[in-house]
Amino acid sequence: MVSGSALSAAAKQAEQLRKDGNIYFKKDRFGAAIDAYTEAITLCPNVPVYWTNRALCHRRRNEWLKVEEDCRRAIQLDYSSVKAHYMLGLALLQKQELDEGVKELQKALDLGRGANPKGYMVDEIWQELAKAKYMLWEHASSKRSWELQSLKEACETALREKHFLDDSQPEGFLDEAGISHMKQLEVLRQVFRKAGEADIPCEVPDYLCCKITLDIFCDPVITPSGVTYERAVILDHLQKVGKFDPITREQLDQSQLVPNLAIKEAVQAYLDKHGWAYKLD
């Protein structure tokens, strides 16, 4: 049975060790930082931050299994830890567990946005999530394309053979059956093209893109003139260029910006269907 004062002494020592670890970390001395955090953990194993800090060090050394272990422990202690979910997500992606990794990254993003929508972490998490979603799409769409291609060829072959068997005519005789067969193949091509359309990268519709950067929206906001921009970009414009709407040139203050929730939903629906659009150049 540990006495009250011994408990708080341990806690104070652990905090000191954490500060030491942070200093080592800033100097890129990850081994030393890990040692310090490990000692802190030994003294006070139920403080989530010690685990996530150590996980950060493991991440810098690319020791992903250790990242996973420490993050899982941190999540057990604090389910709302943004950093823990984020790094767990990254670790799972490293193991090629794409679905689970994406789930964790999404959790981290939702928690992060809830806490501080303009925090630097939110940007970084979004970038990693977009990368992962793109990989998921790439994997699924290759499989789909191959399936479509095989089936298309099988149908073309089957239709041709059937036509040959059903309607053997002397050469040069373009009869009704012949025309209908050519039309069949044409419609077949159209059908397969349509079925595979969503997987073919093309131009994202204008109304889903920022009027300044022309990139697909992340956090769209609308001005009193009715124009929609990417939040970070318009804020930057207002600060560095001038307090006016870039397109209509009407006066504009950042307090007048309204989140275009409907467009945000539209963007998500588009990304769900066209995973290639997650690729951010």
Add this chain to the structure above:
Amino acid sequence: MIDEIWQELAKAKYLQWEHASSKRSWELKSLKEACETALKEKHFLDDSHPGSFSDEAIISHMKQLEVLSRVFKEAGEADIPGEVPDYLCCKITLDILRDPVITPSGVTYERTVILEHLQKVGKFDPVTREPLDHSQLVPNLAIKEAVQAYLDGHGWAYNTN
């Protein structure tokens, strides 16, 4: 007057779509049946020597027909009336938006409907209940474009019943 013109235009666009889509549906149905028949016959011809009704061949043939169904379903999807996406509809009437306006709370409504609400019910946002004046309404141009793009691809949605 404008409303009347719009109603007639919507009716005409719907008829246009109905005509074109019947033709497309018929074309798709014929072709799908032709493919299924051709694939089945080919499967029967290819595998009709003794001892080779292998499970593998049967499964692969069943899978073919399954994928074929999916392909034709996707190819004809846009022509099948369904639910217009939420974000293209007024949050009060749930109808597709014609002249969308957005409030300072970020919610988008049909202009005439929200104006009526402000006049007859009260000067607040119906969804968030925050104070709202008609001068604060902003045309949601991006959503207006999105609605047009949706109608271009899904003509059945012109049917406003």
